[in-house]
Amino acid sequence: MTQEAYREMWENLNLDIAAHDGLLGVLGKFYGDIYMSQKGRLQGMEYLDFVLSEVHGLRIKELQDAKAQGRKIIGTFCVFVPEELALAVDAVQVGLCAGADAGKxxxxxxxxxxxxxxxxxxIGFKLARLxxxxxxxxxxxxxxxxDGKKKAYEAFAEHAPMYVMEVPQTKTESARALWKAEVLRYMARLEELTGRKVTAEKLAEAIKTVNARRRALQRLNRLRAAxxxxxxxxxxxxxxxxxxYxxxxxxxxxxxxxCDQLEERIKAGDGVAPKDAPRVMLSGCPMAVPNWKLPYVIESSGAVIVGEESCIGTRNTRDLTDESGQTLEEMIDALCERYMKIDCACFTPNAExxxxxxxxxxxxxVxxxxxxxxxxxxxxxxxGIKVEKRLTAGGVPSMSLETDYSMEDIEQLKTRVEAFLETVK
Amino acid sequence: MTQEAYREMWENLNLDIAAHDGLLGVLGKFYGDIYMSQKGRLQGMEYLDFVLSEVHGLRIKELQDAKAQGRKIIGTFCVFVPEELALAVDAVQVGLCAGADAGKxxxxxxxxxxxxxxxxxxIGFKLARLxxxxxxxxxxxxxxxxDGKKKAYEAFAEHAPMYVMEVPQTKTESARALWKAEVLRYMARLEELTGRKVTAEKLAEAIKTVNARRRALQRLNRLRAAxxxxxxxxxxxxxxxxxxYxxxxxxxxxxxxxCDQLEERIKAGDGVAPKDAPRVMLSGCPMAVPNWKLPYVIESSGAVIVGEESCIGTRNTRDLTDESGQTLEEMIDALCERYMKIDCACFTPNAExxxxxxxxxxxxxVxxxxxxxxxxxxxxxxxGIKVEKRLTAGGVPSMSLETDYSMEDIEQLKTRVEAFLETVK
Incomplete structure (x- = not known):
């Protein structure tokens, strides 16, 4: 991370430069330990390494350039916020910092x-200007x-330009109507913010763009079954x-x-871990950058993680938006339908x-x-209690871990993970 | 509590008789310590003492008699469930056990x-058959x-005949439409359950009955200002x-x-506590029977509680349903409007x-x-964080306590309450 080149930009963004330098230093070392230490990585990962090394640099520079061109930047913390609408008004949608203890x-x-x-x-990242x-x-x-996010946004709104969408808590027809009204209300807000209209043409293109990303990630997830x-x-x-990001x-x-490289590797019978390494799936809460603690613990214990059932994982990529809509109304309906397929724990019931x-x-x-x-x-x-019961009934071993972003429990996690892995193989 | 007389009824309800006897014993002693020890109580309170002494006896007998007459019993945990609808189909609505550690x-x-x-x-009361x-x-x-109740009902539904209403999380027009749809859906469910129709006449009567109770409690709350x-x-x-109940x-x-007796007492200048006793208001979470720990701690520290801002308090009684509606549709709208005035922390924002x-x-x-x-x-x-800021800005001293149903922290609560009371007088 070439910090000097971006200092002025960060100063203009009113970051706490000294604290931010410290954060990047820790993040860089953490990334080196957890990522660069891996053997047999694919060439394609170099792109990801580059993106991450520039996540507070080049990508932020791109956002500033977009702003200079009159484009707006939309931040979110949730897979319910339809990126298609932001793209349709030529805005840029990005995730925000959330995966580390900062400004606690x-x-x-x-x-x-x-x-x-x-x-x-x-909240801490914002208050600490990081x-x-x-x-x-x-x-x-x-x-x-x-409840936590809903109420925290009220406090956050005193420090940032907040807008809140109501995601319903059931999937009844009336709840779907509320969600559609919320999508339309948000669309109007975006149009007001950007001075641009969401047209059928722009929205169709945006739906294709986001679906293409989902398809690429679906392909990646399919290849992991090897x-x-x-x-x-x-x-x-x-x-x-x-x-x-x-x-x-x-x-x-x-x-x-x-994925092309992965296919080559699969054809050659090569793997990143031995054939008999325990195959583990992660399920539950999202893991924001740089929350890599548990995956590191699991994979450094000899297992390989072959799936992430979370918002930063399949919950965000499993369902596509139907692309057959011709009118704006049809496309909005397709969007609403796609987002209501998300199996977030916020819904009751959430049997799917x-x-x-x-x-x-x-x-x-697995x-x-x-x-x-x-x-x-x-x-x-x-x-988690229900998932564990279902998996047990289906003959799939499982365990539940509860943790936060501190490093204090890493040895304890390792002990529990190793004990679990011994029982599954 | 005359347990022998009700044993057969409790057996028919499949209670765990031995554990239930134990519970009533503890409850009776607890009530004696906290309530019967008070000096200068009004005669009218004898009725309440009687009701509570018979809360698992005579009142349950009444419910069984109602059932024998073909009436249905509706249980709830929340002030959002409109009792007016239950009354309009001649059902009985009651709260359920929730204020003590049981079956943890x-x-x-x-x-x-x-x-x-x-x-x-x-959940514990149900699983322990108490x-x-x-x-x-x-x-x-x-x-x-x-989130806690929403997800717990899913688990509870495996053990009890559950029905869930979606309360929206904002008060937008679309959220109000969802709530109205939920009220209508619930009304249809009640009609199906009871085989009775909600008519304008029945609903008008029910609205008056529930409003009358709210008016009596409002009157009680006004008298406390003395x-x-x-x-x-x-x-x-x-x-x-x-x-x-x-x-x-x-x-x-x-x-x-x-309240008539209270007016007499006020006219005579009599009080339950000295004129200069610190006047305290409670605000926050509901306190279900027999959760009397904190009020006891506060009042045995020399203060007097003059208001309860909670669901078991003014949140349930502050707003009346408009009685001017003539048609069923108008009455339903009035009901929906009244319930959407509830300032539950579930809403975002909840500035009211x-x-x-x-x-x-x-x-x-206070x-x-x-x-x-x-x-x-x-x-x-x-x-709580916001309420504290608002009260501080308005010059009202406040403190926040977090506790549960155990008795372990009672001395700690007493110490903190006494320290607070010393600062306010």
Whole structure:
């Protein structure tokens, strides 16, 4: 990370330069330990390494350039915010900083201590002036997917340009009508913000762009079913994480190139781990950059992660938007339908998630599922109990871990993961 | 509590008789210590003492008699479930057991340990077969007011006849439309369950019945503004708690009689506490029977509680349903409007609650506000931070306490409450 070149930009974004330098230093070392230490990585991963090394540099520069051209930057924390609409008004949609302990003490003046690490982190990053994404945003779009986020956005709104979409909590017809109204309300807000209209032509193009990214990630996920696993779980997690930050067209092309290489590797029978390495699937809460602790613990214990059932994983890529709509109205309906397929723990009931977890575990021929919950995340903690029952009934071994972003429990996690891996093989 | 007379009824309800005997014993002693020890209580309170002594006896017998007459019993945990609709189909609506640690270990097999005590309690009471209300219900109506309850109802549904209403999370027009659809869906469910139709005539009568109860409780709350306070906070909490269990018409008459006595007392300048006793308002989470720990701690420290800003308090009684509707449609709209005025922490934003808390504190001439949160209750914990800021800005001293149903922290609570009371007078 060539910090000097970006100093002026970061100063203009009002970052705390000294603290931010420290953060990049830690992040760079952490990335080196967890990623660069891996053997047998594909050439295609070099692109991801580059993107991540420039995640606070070149990508932020691109956002500033887009702003200079009159384009708006939309920040989000959730897969419910339809990127298609942002693209249709020529805006750029990006994820915001959230995967590390930063500004925790300051965050706890705005939200309770018993709040999940992800929420405290996005507030902390903002209050500590450490996130160039948050500082670049013209609008930050929240949603009502959990009590923690819903209420935290109220506090966050005192410090950032917030807009909140109501995600319903059931999938009844009336709840779907509410969601459609929210999509239309958001579309109007975007049109107002950008001075551009969402047309059928622009939206059709945006739907194709986002679907193409989903198809590339679906392809990647299918290739992981091979034995031996052709790519590490750490690397796929990184890919999924980068998908929230990078330009969607460039990213899609890069992932398809990587998939070509994966196909070669599979044809040659090569793997990133031995044929008999335990195959593990992760399920549960999202893991934002640089939350790589648990994947590192699992893969450095001799297993390979072959699937991520999470918002930064299949929950974001499993369903495509129907592309057959001709009119704007038909496209909006297709969008609404696609987003209402998300099996988020915010819904009651959410039985489809149990089916999806079980199907995925079987398709990927996993030896076990590790459920990951951020401490104080109530929705996934509740569903964790059900997922475990379903997997047990289906003969799939599973274990549940609860953690946060600190490094204090890493040895404890390692002990538990190793004990689990011994039982599954 | 004359247990022998009800044994057969409890056996028929499949209660765990031995454990239930133990529970009633503890409850009776607890009630004696906290309530019967008070000096200078009004005669009207004898009715409440009787109701509570018979809360698992005579009232349950009444429910069984109602069932024998073909009436249905509806159980709820939330002020969002419109009792007017239940009354309009001649059903009986009651609250369920939730205010004590019961069946905790069993509950933790269905919901995470980091779940609030109220939720664990209602599940625990059911699994331990200790709640004759739950066992009497033909339908239990849940709602989506918090992540904890929303997800717990899914687990509870495996053990009880659950029905869930979606309460929206904003108050936009579309959210109101969702709520109306939910009210209509629930009405249809009640009609199906009871074989009776909700008519304009029946609903008008039900609206009047429930409004009359609210008016009686509003009158009680107004009378508490007198100095010295004419009634203890413990007693008013009990009244509010009993309002969820007792027959609404009988209860209303009793409370109005009590209010007549209060007026006499106020005229005579008599109070339940000295004129200069610190006047405290409670604000936050609901307190279900027999959760009297904190009120007892506060009042045995020399203060008097003069208001409860909670669901078992003013949140349930502040707003009336408009009675001018002539058609069923108009009445349904009035009902929907009334329920959407509830300033539950489930809403984002929920600015009206801040106004209501401040107004109430000033109207009641309080010396301080004690915010009460059940551990792991995210919505009220988040709002607690805002309420505290608002009260501080308005010159009202406040403190926040977080606790559960155990007795382990009682000395610690006492120390903190006493320290707070010393600062406010």
């Amino acid at each position: 003490e300051a965050a706890e003046t705005l939200v309770p201590r018993n709040t999940c690490a992800l929420i405290k982190s996005f 996130c160039p994404y948050t500082e670049s945003c013209d609008l930050i779009v929240g949603e009502t997917t959990c 034995v031996p696993a052709p790519i590490s779980g750490r690397d796929v997690l990184l890919i999924n994480q980068v998908s929230f 990078d330009d969607p067209i460039r990213f899609t092309a890069s992932i398809n190139t990587l 998630r149990l089916d999806n977890v079980e199907t995925m575990a079987k398709d990927l021929k 030896d076990g599922v590790i459920q990951y919950a951020l401490m104080f995340c109530q929705p996934y903690a509740h569903e | 270990e069993a509950a933790e097999t269905l919901v995470p340990r980091n779940t609030c005590a109220l939720i664990k309690s209602f 709640c004759p209300y739950t066992e009497s219900c033909d339908l239990i109506v849940g709602e989506t007011t918090c 100095v010295p306070a004419p009634i203890s906070g413990r007693d008013v909490l009990l009244i509010n708690q009993v309002s969820f 007792d027959d609404p018409i009988r209860f209303t008459a009793s409370i109005n009689t009590l 609650r801040l106004d209501n808390v401040e107004t109430m504190a000033k109207d009641l001439k 010396d301080g506000v004690i915010q009460y949160a059940l551990m792991f209750c995210q919505p009220y914990a988040h709002e």
